[in-house]
Amino acid sequence: MKSRDSKALRAKARRQKKQRVIVTGIGGRLGLALARRLHRKFEVIGVDRRKVKHLPKDIHFERVDIRRRSFEDVFRRQHVDAVVHLNIMHNPRSTDAEHHDFNINGTKKIFELCAEHRVGKVVVLSSANVYGPDPRNPQFLTEDAALMGGQNFDGIRDLIGLDMFCNTFFWRHPEIETVILRPVHIVGQVNNAPSRFLRLKSPITLMGFDPMLQLIHVEDLVGAFERALIPGIxxxxxxxxxxxVPLSYVLAKLGRKPRPMPEIVVRRLLKMGWAMKVSDWPWPELDHIxxxxxxxxxxxxxxLGFRHTYEIExxxxDLRTRPLT
Amino acid sequence: MFESLTSKARKIANISVGKIPEETWERILQMEAGQNKYGYDPFGFEPGFLRYVGPPIYFLHKKYFRTEVVGLENVPDSGACILVSNHSGQIALDGMLIGAACIFDKEKPRMIRSMVEHWIPTIPFLSWVFARAGQVTGTRDNARLLLERDGCLMVFPEGIKGISKTYDKAYELTNFGLGFMRLALETQTPIIPIGVIGGEEQIPSVWNIETIAKTAGLPSFPVSPLGTFPLPVKYHIHFGEPLIFEGKPDEEDRAIRDKVKIVTNSIERLLNDGLTSRKGYFF
Structure with missing residues (x-):
């Protein structure tokens, strides 16, 4: 009997030792993947303004817009150890003003609350797209490279603003461990532009262009988030x-039938498609291919000790066999 | 139908363009050029792609210009190195021929990487062909990365000035840039001087009309009495012994220029030796 008691006690102690992590934007596919990975190790509180399904049972979910006053209650109720901020909107059809308001004001709110409630760590999802595709780019951009993504593409300026804003926290709140992750094209069970492009049966490509491409699987990205939560980082x-690998290599291995077209034609088509609301591809994103x-x-x-486990094969x-559910 | 057509095209190409010997080809495909397990290096180079660009280059190298290569053993089989050469010929074929010498003539083929202008990646097809054939967009970071990955980098510090000089200045070196020396000092890479002979005679220019070049937006507008098609001159490529420099990469220009002077001197020596030993322009 005694041993069983001590076992239960130990289990309880282990439960208590779990760190409490808020994941904003948990309803997204990346949020769900992260929740599934974290919920055994951490006590996860999910926050989203959308309805969320298929969350693990032990996750406490709070349906609230992070810009609202009531979001603060999540912090007031219990001490929070870390925040993973995924609540970032990318909807090509929403206006820039909406993007800026939701993404930048939302992030500002998060950081304010973290400073006020002494949260030790904030992990923010940015993107390698903030550097922007450019012919003058060195083959591999380091973290110190200038964020030039907005030079031809307005739709990404809010993300650059967000990344810069988070950067200011290294000196504004040195007591908070801020981590900014800039992953390359995320693929897998996510619904973003690169994944959708690679899922097309016969994607349009630009004739005469075949850039080298880096991909990261969503599970590897989740692993990086897990590493980023380690204290001290x-x-x-x-x-x-x-x-x-080159884009053509990926498309060939996926068994896609690319339709190469001259760039001018593709650009015109996308602009027309955008105007007629049959396509949601912002044409400046063509620079990525x-x-x-x-x-x-x-x-x-x-x-960070980051390692990728998903090779190109x-x-x-994954992209071939698992359709987006 | 297309297959038979392409095979026919290949047959014709092999006859007229010069077939690369089977064993040379084997060695090229097996060369170590920093490619990953998918067969590409990070810059997009794919050794198998030389299948398409190799034969015409082989033809120019072996049949048309009949390049004679001296001192190829100075190019190391592995490890980073910077090849520094004089630049000549109105149409810069010297880089291509140096690359061909290192690939086709060397016992263990060595892929030579060179840096191309920033606007190359903006041009359809050219961007793709250049990347697959091992050319790299010219940025300082890329050069450093290439050398860190034990690449063999070819530079022409004279730049466009070297190509467009008129025939009266043949085999005189114009002003050398200093960037390559700083790069070599920073990465502690040996420099291999190269003297290319023959390029000056392929299109002997008597006049560079700068006003036309400027209005047309061209780097130069050479006037040549013998036409603008490269003559079948004989190329001689002399590889010098590796030079190793020591010092700080961020020194004053004056100090760097002294070191560059050593390189230019050795290139001049290679050129003089080559010029005295050659028998004629076309032999």
Whole structure:
């Protein structure tokens, strides 16, 4: 009997030792993947303004917009150890004003609350796209590279603003461990532009262009988030998966039938499609299948201990065999 | 139908363009050029792609210019190195021929990487062909990365000035840039000087009309009495012994220029030796 008691006590102690993590934007596919990974190790509180299904049972879910007053209650109720901020909107059809309001004001609110309630760590999802594809890019961009993504593409300016805003927290609140992750194209069970593009049966490509591409599987990204929650880790980290390959290689291995077209034609078609609301592809994003935008993730591998587990073959198998559910 | 057509095209190409010997080809495919397990290096180079660009280059190298290569053993089989050469010929074929020499003539083929202008990646097809054939967009970071990955980098510190000089200045070196020396000092890479002979005679220019070049947006507008098609001159490529420099990469220009002077001197020596030993322009 006694041993059983002590076992229960120990189990209870272990439960109590669990760190409490808020995951904002838990309803997204990345949020769900992260929740599934974290919920055994951490006490996860999920926050989203959308309805969320299929969450693990032990996750406490709070349906609230992070910009609202009531969001603060989540912090007031219990001490929070860390916040993973995924609540970032990318909807090409929403206006820039809406994007800026939701993404930047929301992030500002998060950081304010973290400072007020002495949360030790904030992990923010940014993207390697903030560097922007450009013919003058070095083959691998380091974390110190300028964020030039907005030079041709307005739709990403809010994300650059967000990344910069988070950067200011390294000196504004040095007591908070801020981690900014800038992953390359995330693929797998996510509904983003690169995944959707690679899922097309016969994707349109630009004739005469075949840039090198870095992909990261969503599960590897989740692993990086897990590493980022380790106490003591702070800073900006680029994340890339396996060694880069050309776009045509990925499409060929996926068994897709690319339709190469002259760039002018594709641009016109996309603009027309956008105007008629049959296409949701912002045409400046074509630069991603034209120029390189690859990152050097050696810092993440060195300091964060990040390792990718999905090689190109695994990513391709995933994209081929698992449709987006 | 297309297969038979392409095979026919290949047959014709092999006859007229010069077939790369089977064993040379084997060695090229097996060369170590920093490619990952998918067969590409991070810059997009794919050794198998030389299948398409190799034969015409082989033809120019062996049949048309009949390049004679001296001192190829100075190029190491592995490890980073910087090849520094004089630049000449209105149309810069010297880089291509140095690359061909290192790939086709060397016992253990060595892929030579060179840096291309920033606008190359913006041009359809060119961007793709250049990347697959091992050319790299010219940025300082890329050069450093290439050398860190034990690549063999070829530079022409004279730049466009070297190509467009008129025939009266043949085999005179114009002003050398200093960037390559700083890079070599920073990465502690040996420099291999190269003297290319023959390029000056392929299109002997007597006049560079700068006003036309400027209005047309061209780097130069050479006037050549013998036409603008490269003549079948004989190329001689002389590889010098590796030079190793020590010092700080961020020194004053004056100090760096002294070191560059050593390189230019050795290239001049290679050029003089080559010029005295050659028998004629076309032999």
């Amino acid at each position: 702070r800073g900006v980290y680029n994340l890339a998966g396996p060694s880069p 034209k120029y390189v935008c690859m990152v050097d993730d050696s810092r993440a591998r060195r300091e 695994d990513i391709i198998r």
